[in-house]
Amino acid sequence: MQNFTDEITLALNRRAFLRRNTAGIGMAALSSLLQESQASEKTSTPTGGLHFPARAKRVIYLSQSGAPSQLDLFDYKPGLKKFHKTELPDSIRRGQRLTGMTSGQKSFPIAASMYQFAQHGDSGTWMSELLPHTAKIADELCVVKSMYTEAINHDPAITFLQTGSIQAGRPSMGSWISYGLGSENRDLPTFVALTSGAGGQPLYDRLWGSGFLPTRHQGVKFRRSSDPVLFLSNPPGIDQQARREMLDDLGELNRLSLQQKGDPEIATRIAQYELAFRMQTSIPELADLSEETPATFELYGEQAKQPGTYAANCLLARRLAERGVRFIQLYHRGWDHHLNLPTKIGQLTGETDQATAALILDLKQRGMLDDTLVVWAGEFGRTVYCQGTLTATNYGRDHHPRCFTVWAAGGGMKPGMTFGQTDDFSYNITESPLPVHDLNATILHCLGIDHKKLTYKFQGRDYRLTDVHGNVVQELLS
Template identity: 65%
Template sequence: MTDELIPSPLFNRRDLMASASATLGGATLASLLDPTSSFASTPGPNGLHFTPRAKRVIYLFQSGGPPQHDLLDYKPHLNTVHGEETPESVFKGQRLTGMTAGQSSFPVAKSIFDFKQHGESGTWVSEVLPHTAKIVDDLCIIKSMHTEAINHDPAITFLQTGFQIAGRPSIGAWMSYGLGSENENLPAFVAMLSGNGGQPLYDRLWGSGFLPSVHQGVRFRSGKSPVLYLNNPPGITADVRRDTLDRLSELNHLRAEEVGDPEIVSRIEQYEMAYRMQTSVPELTDVSDEPESTFELYGDDARKPGTYAHNALIARRLSERGVRFIQLFHRGWDTHNGLPKQLKARCKETDQATAALVTDLKNRGLLDDTLVVWGGEFGRTVYCQGDLQAANYGRDHHPRCFTMWMAGGGVKPGVSHGITDEYGYNIVESPVSVHDLHATILHQLGVDHEKLTFKFQGRRYRLTDVHGEVVQSLLA
């Protein structure tokens, strides 16, 4: 037997790896460059597990923890026990934050705002939400939300990614990964920020985690350049940019087929998306074509880029153009002190535009297949933080129960789900976890949350981890 008849092990291994890489690269390239592709495992027809009720989501995230007692969870019992010590039977051993754990007393703080019933549903709404009061018959209010986190960053991360520690894909990235895009000229996932102060908001909250980076959210900003680096640099014409991208694409394709790195494929797609957005984004963000009635509905702030009202109007325009997941983050709801003044300010900034968005979508026939979600990362305590008699009193973090709402997208309108105790401190009926909320959102989009998975470091991950149930009683 001669050496020539014995294949070289090193040669065979190299050939095998090269062949496998090329196959992987080609498959990855083909799937990622298809803007309508779906990555949900074992999908049904059209990449979905069952018939969807919604095509897109608009998530209105109120960062800082809106106080449920002062907004949508009316507790008349607090009027009779105002100023009294919160009973130990209410606390039930709950862990407190370091900001109030050292307080010598925990006096009950009633809401200083009036509540009235509104709509055919007779829903109790605070006077600081006069516009939301007009749309309560379109809302599915969840008063029994609860979370595992007691501090802002892990709680916000949990609501956005299903996990308290940074590094997981955001909910919008999961939507992009599972459902693809309906518009090849706009990203599947857009994030917009407004408000000042309060907790910092990090890019990872709309990031892709371990998913291919093509699924990360694209942040739209105020100013002349809504998307960074979208415009051509000085001296670079459109033809030069197109030719440059073509040459880069050729080189990146060769490299992707050679090494099978999906991030190279993501880079190709992001370059091409940026090129297409040079035309689509300026048209999208130019609201000068909106009739005067639009600004009467959303408020005059809708003319001002960077405001919540402007972002809400852009959200409607994005939904019209088929963007899959649109997220608004509004800062400033962290009311440890100065609650009366701060809450009035936050509601003035957001209430009209929030109600306008729901109304606008409904009038345009978009609410039926658009799921709108409103809420923060947790609620606030029934007891006072600081001096109850002072004008600058506040409320501490409260993860045990808080209020969110959904509208459109196949959820029941004009209902309230879940009941909290007379102090608004504990859930007594129909609890809904963060994982349950995520499972329900995915369900309305036609996706089984247990089947939308991605293999990373030897394990198949999903948005809901190993938890979550669809809350059927919320669905129409």
């Protein structure tokens, strides 16, 4: 009995010791948060970067969820017309892995794009007739035709693109950038996610999650409405002063809990409540488009007046960038064109082309493109062979991780260039292959971050966005 009593006493003493010491850790975390908040009010880093002078202060990432067909948009292959409906040679496919959707096909007929291509701008960048507005900004774009990925299915592929790992649970790129650079505006989130489009692949909150990083670095998802954040207005009978007093009392309770439990996430909760209070003023002003000129809506298109559309989100992204939000992630669903591609891809480019180009032009005319990095990317590409029945006016394309096209503009990327090449079938890369980790390392470089030094220790290991890989691609930099 005495031994049992001694064990209980020892456990209680150990628990008390840990509680006192972890409370100190938690209070240190809270102090750090408050200092970070105060610092962001008063100063900004002279270079805007973490390890060396930065070219970009912020990123707008235009994620085209579902994988646009590079063959029908950017990767012009005129020679395919003579091979239309013929079997893709085994020497090209090389026995490479297929998805479950086409692995049972007995033949793999080549489907040449039915769209006309032309060169645009002084750079002579090739683009499809589906992108008339993007064609006008050809000389602003750094087009990469030689991207490839490790994943062949949507969920692991988009997870890999956004977090650097095909397995869920890692911090998203926006969270890493929030962790590395902090905020430029204490009244708005550092990282905002916006969604649009319908159908196709689902979008998961973990794509803008913070993983094992402190939760204050996760993205705040705005709703598809004129009121992008819930509960901004005080309930009936509660004015701003009363809300302030309630938060003060709640903060005291949370501080007591922090002292007792020592959980750093409680410190995060305190800081997030304070941010939410400040957002009651900043978000309504942000979402109020009445100050935008008719010329702006003409630039972005009429859909920009409809909250939740891709065009409206592009305009909102510019407004967020103006106000110092570090990372703005747009996801537009619907690009998963296994069947009836000609019908569906025209609809998707109709929803996105004008607003995408408008965002670049708008940033440029406001003097913001130089320090804003805009990235346009899907999670992988599309096959040259047809999935399903191939006719004169209809075809579909399966997933293709071996090569796809992305582009970037502004923020230190070299404008008016095309990087990398693929073979005559847009199936294999023939020049300058660019893996996902290299793209992410280059994005961080534009922000002044050495991707090898932006690390976070978790479960005894130092993690980073690029894992143990990645090289900055100097040829892409201006």
